[in-house]
Amino acid sequence: MNATMIQTSGLTRHFTVKKQTVKAVRGLDLQVEEGELVALLGPNGAGKSTTLRMLTTLIPPTSGTAAVAGYDVVVQQREVRRVIGYIGQGNGAAHSQRGRDELVSQGRAYGMSVRESRARAAELIASLDLAAVADRPVSSLSGGQKRRLDIAMGLIHAPRLLFLDEPSTGLDPQNRANLQEHILKLRAEHGTTIVLTTHYLDEADAMAERVIVIDHGTVIADDTPARLKAEHAGDLITLGFASASDAARAAARLDALAGAAVTAAGATVEVRVAGGSRLVPGIIRDLDAAGIAVESTAVNRPTLDDVFLNLTGRSLREGAVGNSGTDTVTAEEVAA
Amino acid sequence: MSGTTMITDTVTVFSRELRPVLRDPFSVVFSMIQPLVFLGLFAPLLPDVEGGSALQWFVPGIVVMSCLFSTSFTGSNLLFEIQTGAHERTLVTPLRRPALIVGRALKEIVPMIVQTAIIVAVCTPFGFDLHVGGVAAGVAILAVMAVGLGALSYTLALASKNTEWLFWTVQQTVLFPLLLLAGILLPVDDGPGWLRALSSANPLTYVVDAERALFNGEFPASTVLAAVVASVAVAVLGLAVGTRAMRRSS
Ligand SMILES: Nc1ncnc2c1ncn2[C@@H]1O[C@H](COP(=O)(O)OP(=O)(O)OP(=O)(O)O)[C@@H](O)[C@H]1O
Ligand SMILES: [Mg+2]
Numbered sequence: 186m187n188a189t190m191i192q193t194s195g196l197t198r199h200f201t202v203k204k205q206t207v208k209a210v211r212g213l214d215l216q217v218e219e220g221e222l223v224a225l226l227g228p229n230g231a232g233k234s235t236t237l238r239m240l241t242t243l244i245p246p247t248s249g250t251a252a253v254a255g256y257d258v259v260v261q262q263r264e265v266r267r268v269i270g271y272i273g274q275g276n277g278a279a280h281s282q283r284g285r286d287e288l289v290s291q292g293r294a295y296g297m298s299v300r301e302s303r304a305r306a307a308e309l310i311a312s313l314d315l316a317a318v319a320d321r322p323v324s325s326l327s328g329g330q331k332r333r334l335d336i337a338m339g340l341i342h343a344p345r346l347l348f349l350d351e352p353s354t355g356l357d358p359q360n361r362a363n364l365q366e367h368i369l370k371l372r373a374e375h376g377t378t379i380v381l382t383t384h385y386l387d388e389a390d391a392m393a394e395r396v397i398v399i400d401h402g403t404v405i406a407d408d409t410p411a412r413l414k415a416e417h418a419g420d421l422i423t424l425g426f427a428s429a430s431d432a433a434r435a436a437a438r439l440d441a442l443a444g445a446a447v448t449a450a451g452a453t454v455e456v457r458v459a460g461g462s463r464l465v466p467g468i469i470r471d472l473d474a475a476g477i478a479v480e481s482t483a484v485n486r487p488t489l490d491d492v493f494l495n496l497t498g499r500s501l502r503e504g505a506v507g508n509s510g511t512d513t514v515t516a517e518e519v520a521a
Numbered sequence: 522m523s524g525t526t527m528i529t530d531t532v533t534v535f536s537r538e539l540r541p542v543l544r545d546p547f548s549v550v551f552s553m554i555q556p557l558v559f560l561g562l563f564a565p566l567l568p569d570v571e572g573g574s575a576l577q578w579f580v581p582g583i584v585v586m587s588c589l590f591s592t593s594f595t596g597s598n599l600l601f602e603i604q605t606g607a608h609e610r611t612l613v614t615p616l617r618r619p620a621l622i623v624g625r626a627l628k629e630i631v632p633m634i635v636q637t638a639i640i641v642a643v644c645t646p647f648g649f650d651l652h653v654g655g656v657a658a659g660v661a662i663l664a665v666m667a668v669g670l671g672a673l674s675y676t677l678a679l680a681s682k683n684t685e686w687l688f689w690t691v692q693q694t695v696l697f698p699l700l701l702l703a704g705i706l707l708p709v710d711d712g713p714g715w716l717r718a719l720s721s722a723n724p725l726t727y728v729v730d731a732e733r734a735l736f737n738g739e740f741p742a743s744t745v746l747a748a749v750v751a752s753v754a755v756a757v758l759g760l761a762v763g764t765r766a767m768r769r770s771s
Contacts, residue, residue, distance in 0.1 A: 241613050243771045263615050271613040275606020281541040281598065290537040294614035296525040338610065 188255070190346050190378045191217035191240060195249035198235050209235040211402040212249065217380060219345075222372055224393035225382040226489060228501055232402040233382040234274055237348050240380075241271045254346060267295070270344030274351055277335040280324035284315060284334045287323065288341055295342035302341070309337040312367070328355040336364065340371070347371070349381040353388060361385075365392055386489045386501065398493060405496050410489060417495045418487035419444070420461025422468070424454045425481035435477050439468065530617045534624025539631060549632045552591040553639065556583050560640070563706065574648035580640060581659065581732035582705035585725065587636045588663055589700060592629050592670035593692050596678035599625070600688055603678065612770060622672055622763035626756075629671035630664045637663070652738030659735040662745070665752035666728050672759030679766040703729045724751035 196213040199206050210232040217223055225233045238244045240253055242262040250257065256264040278287040285306055292302025310319045313333045318326050326334065332355050339347060349368075353361045369392065371377045383389050389396050390410045398406040398413070406413055426432045429452050436449035445458035458464060461484045469479050493501045525533075542549060560583050567575035602608040611621065637660055645651050674692070681688035702709065702716070703725035709717060720726050731748030734741050 238771070243609065243612060263617075266613060266615040269613070271610070273606050273609050273613075275609060277607055277610035279598075279602050279607040280605060281601075282537070283540075283544065286537070286540050286544075290533060290540075291610075291614065293533040293536075294525075294530070294611070294616045296529070296615070335610075 188219045189216060189252075190219045190221070191215060191251070191253055191380070193240075193249065193251040196236070196239060196246050196251050197248045198232075198239055198244065199247045209402055210239070210246075213402075213404060215397070215404070217378065219378050220372070220376045221395060222368075222379045222393050223381070223395045223397060224389035225380065225397050225399055226386070226389050226493070226501070227382075227399035228499070231399045233399055234350055235402075236399070237271070237273075237350050237380070237382065241269060241348055242266055268345050270339040270342065270347045272335050272339035272347075272349045272352055274354075276323075276331045277338045278323040278331065280322065282323055283321060284319040284323055284326070284337075285310065287334070288319075288337055291338045291341045297342065305341055306337075309340060313337050314363070329357060329360055332356055333360065333364075336367070343375060344377065346378045347380070349379070351382055351384065353383065353385060361388070368392065384501075390489055396489065398489075398496065400493075400497055406492065413489065413492045414487040415459070418491035419446075419457045419459040420487060421485040421491075422456040422458065422461045422465060423481075423483045423485070424456070424468070424472075424479050426452045426454070427478060427480055428452055431477050434475070435472055435479075438472065438475060438477075442468075525615065525617075527617055527620055530620035531624040531627070534616065534620050535627050538625050538628040542628075542632060546635075549591075549635050550639070552594055552632070553587050553636050555590060556587040556636075556640070557643075559583060559586065559706070560644070574650070576644050576647060576649040577737055578733060580644050580649050581736040582703075582729055584637050584640055584659070584736075585663065585666075585703065585729050585732055586700060586705050587640065588633045588667050589670065589696065589725065591632050591636065592667050593674050593696055595625075595629060595671050596674035596676075596688060596692070598678075599675050600678040600681060600685060603682055604685075608770070618767045619760075619764045622675055622767045623760060625675055626668045626672040626760065626763065629667040633663060633667045634660060650737070652736065655735040655738045655740070658740070658745070659732045662728060662731060662735075662748050662752050665749070665756050666725070669752065669755030669757070669759035672756070672763040676759065676763045676766045679763075679770050682770075699723060699725055702726065705729055724755050727751040 193213050193215040196210060196215070198210040199208050213236060225236065227233050235244070239246050240251055240258060242258050242265050245259050252258070253265045254268040256268070258265055278284060288306035288309065289299070289302045292305055293299065297305065310316055313336060315330065315333055315337065318330050323331065323334065332352070336352060339349070353364055356364060365388065368379060372379055394409055396408065396410050396413060397404055406417065408416070424435065426435060432449045432452050432454050436447050436454045439445060439447045439454065439456055442456065442458060442464070445456050448455045465482055465484060469482070472479055490501050493499070560579070564576055564579045567579060569575050599608065637656070641649070641651060641656060677688055677691055700706070702720045702723045704710070704720060709720040709726070712720070727747040728751055731744050734744050
């Protein structure tokens with residue numbers, strides 16, 4: 186245990202499109218230990234897929250090096266391929282094939298016997314709820330069914346290291362939860378190292394104990410979701426008042442609060458500050474003493490989007506494809 | 522997990538490619554529609570040759586045509602897999618890159634044999650004189666050619682990764698000149714010099730000539746040898762460029 190599974194140094198990839206150079210990944214230094222579950226989080230075009238494609242031997246780096254399970258991704262491609270599983274952003278099963286056939290072929294590709302491949306395929310078909318569609322042409326499957334088949338294919342050889350590029354895109358909430366459970370189980374039972382990319386902030390938050398935030402091809406933050414939030418974004422206190430003038434007076438008073446960012450809009454004031462719920466009673470007393478009545482309060486814990494916003498000045502949610510809109514915003518209503 | 526070899530990898534790829542054909546055998550007939558239309562509408566126009574039906578001359582050409590059609594189309598399956606992500610998935614497996622092209626190209630032999638059997642079976646009642654040994658030898662040569670043509674079609678698909686039109690443009694542009702210059706529909710022997718020169722540069726010409734002799738139960742050594750050389754050359758070229766393209770594929 187605790188061998189280094191992924192080690193990159195100055196990993197860089199440029200693409201040339203119509204004589205213009207796109208710097209998709211710029212000097213990535215990354216280390217992932219065996220058994221870690223890491224989420225790469227970033228907006229469209231951040232370089233997440235390109236990073237995975239280099240780590241899975243699909244494309245060579247422009248410069249820099251990467252080792253996967255101790256094997257160099259350029260020099261020892263076959264060794265790398267034997268160790269890893271990869272679920273790409275596209276669909277892995279050919280439309281002309283049947284799901285079960287593709288699973289068996291996939292097992293054979295990894296050197297499993299026909300019997301072993303069949304047994305393993307049957308097992309995955311059952312556990313990913315594919316029994317009803319596994320013997321139909323893949324072209325007739327729904328998006329979510331195809332995605333589950335992709336996942337089954339990536340798991341056929343029980344890889345030590347699994348890469349998933351946006352695994353839950355196109356899945357309904359139930360199947361997303363199912364997939365998350367599957368991934369967590371895989372890790373608990375086999376100690377599989379997992380690297381996934383996602384647009385779903387709640388998914389990164391709930392599953393990964395380590396989130397790597399990528400923007401413009403570089404790592405801009407790398408920590409546990411809890412520490413990222415504590416460090417890069419405070420709680421959001423929302424105070425409601427009877428009038429806009431009350432709100433303006435309150436905002437002026439609250440400006441004095443240490444480390445707080447205060448914005449007033451209409452009859453509400455938003456205060457972004459660490460440890461919000463502990464501050465609220467004091468704030469209410471203080472405003473009360475100044476003759477300003479607080480009508481309502483809410484404290485929202487920060488989300489990873491707030492972290493991203495804080496780090497880049499942009500929101501991940503706007504323009505991000507397939508955002509769920511169901512990020513767990515834990516609101517703690519405080520009695521006023 | 523046991524080890525894999527170039528051979529097991531090739532078998533894996535070959536069986537994967539073959540499976541949709543086995544599951545839906547009728548698909549083999551689809552690419553034959555055009556050759557069968559030619560057979561039905563063209564053969565009756567041909568004058569009977571000395572000592573036999575015009576079919577004796579025409580059938581071997583149609584067999585080669587049918588093989589040319591289905592092998593040249595076959596890259597489109599790979600092109601579709603490139604677009605959906607299935608190809609990317611296979612590239613991440615430890616399958617050896619040459620096996621990814623060799624296994625696919627070898628599969629082309631199977632539909633070719635089925636198509637030949639159908640054509641021969643359809644034509645024999647109408648006066649085609651069947652020589653089983655000759656047909657078998659002809660199929661053996663055509664198998665090598667099918668591997669080469671299939672590999673070239675797959676190479677074209679890999680090269681057309683981001684430009685699907687390229688595949689269809691090249692395939693259509695190359696298909697009919699190859700067909701006509703090989704003397705499949707009309708003999709080239711009486712054509713002008715430049716046409717005969719082009720025809721002799723076309724490897725298919727030698728194969729068609731040999732197929733005509735073999736299907737007629739003759740075994741002219743030099744003609745057969747020329748066809749073997751032409752087929753092997755196309756197969757070696759196809760597999761070489763195909764392997765190279767597969768290694769670079771991402
Ligand atoms: N094959 C390619 N040719 C040219 N440019 C490319 C290629 N692949 C990626 N890029 C460019 O590199 C940048 C990073 O792309 P990448 O696919 O890695 O982003 P991503 O973080 O996975 O985004 P998304 O969330 O949309 O999947 C983008 O600007 C993209 O246009
Ligand atoms: Mg991506």
